[in-house]
Amino acid sequence: MLPATYSTIELVNGTVSVRSVPFPHDALGADTVVIKPRYLGICRADTKEVVGSRDIPTDRGPLFGHELVGFVAFAGADTGFTEGERVTFNPNVTPNRTTGFAEYLFVRGTAPTLDRTVVRSPDILDDIWMPEPFACIVHAVRKLLELVEWPSFDGRRVGVIGAGCSGLMFAMYAKHLGASVVVFNRGEMRRDFAADRKLLAADEIAPLDQAAGHAGEFDVVIVVPTIATPALLAVAGGLAADGGVLQVYGGTRKGDRFPGTDADVDTIRRRELLEPVAHQGKLLHVSGAYGCGKEDYEEAFRLHAEHPDxxxxxxxxxxxxxxxxxxELVTAIAAETVDHPGKVVIDLAR
Known part of the structure; x- marks a missing residue:
C-alpha cells in the first residue's frame, strides 16, 4: 500500500534538508513508475551539485540522487513494469524524474524510455554494491577499447589517478582484462582503505607525489577524480608512454583544455572522442567517456555474477x-570538512 506522506531530500540554494511531503496519488499515470529504494549511494556529482560546481547537461538534468537499488512500488499500465520487480536506475536517459534521495522515486516517460531508464537488477541486496557507477566504468572501458581498436588490455600497463570508488572499479576491470595496474592517490586514507580491504596489492597503489618516478610507464592512464584539473592532466601526461592513451573520466567543465594545447577535454569527454596531443615531447591520444546505457548495466551484472573474485x-x-x-553528512563532504573512502550508502531500513 502506498503511503499518505513520504520523506524526501530537498536541495535549495546549497541547503540540504529532509521534508515530509504528501504522496501524489492523483499523479500516478499510465506512464509512471514509482521506485521504493532500499539502498542509495552518495556520489561526488551529488556533492558538486550541493555547492553548485557541476555543469548540469540540459539533456539529462541534475544527478542529485541517482545511485540506488530498490523495488517497483507502482507501475503504470503503459510502462512495461510490474510491482515488486527489483530495479536500479540509469540517470543518463531522462530528466523527467524526482530525486532518488527519498523514500520514493517517481519516473515518467514512454515505455521505450522507461525500459532504458529503469533497469531490472539481480538480487544484490544482501551484499550491496551500487550498479551505478560500475555501469559507467564498464561503459568507459568498453568505449576506450573501441576507440583504440584493442580487443582487451592483455599485456598493457594501466595507470589510474584516483583511488576513490570509481578508480578502484577501473583497476578491477583493467586487471580482469589482462592489464597490470598501478593506482595513484594523493591522500593516505584511500590508499590504506584499498590495501586494508584487499582491493589492491601493495605494488598496485602509490602516492600521487611519486608519479614522477613512473614517468612514461603506462600504455593507458585514466584520470578519475571529481575534477580533472590541469595539474592532474599534466601528471597523467607524464605517466603515459609515447603513443599512450589518456582517458578523461573525471569531471570537466566547458572550456577546459589539455595543458599546453587547444584540445578541449570537456568536449572530448562528453562526446567520447579520441584526439592526438603533443605533451612533453610525446604524442598522446586523449579520450573521454560519459554516462552509460542499459547494456552497460547488464554487462556489469554479468561481470559481477560470473567473476566475483x-x-x-x-x-x-x-x-x-x-x-x-x-x-549533515553530504553537506560536510561538499564543504570538504569530512571525507570517507569507498562508497557511503544510505540504508532506508535504518
Missing part, C-alpha cells in the same frame, strides 16, 4: 547511514 564490489562500501543523517 575479480569484482569484490561489496568491499567498496565503507559506511551505512540513515536518510535522516544524509543532509
Amino acid at each position: 575479480d569484482f569484490p564490489l561489496a568491499r567498496l562500501v565503507s559506511r551505512r547511514i540513515s536518510l535522516a543523517e544524509f543532509p
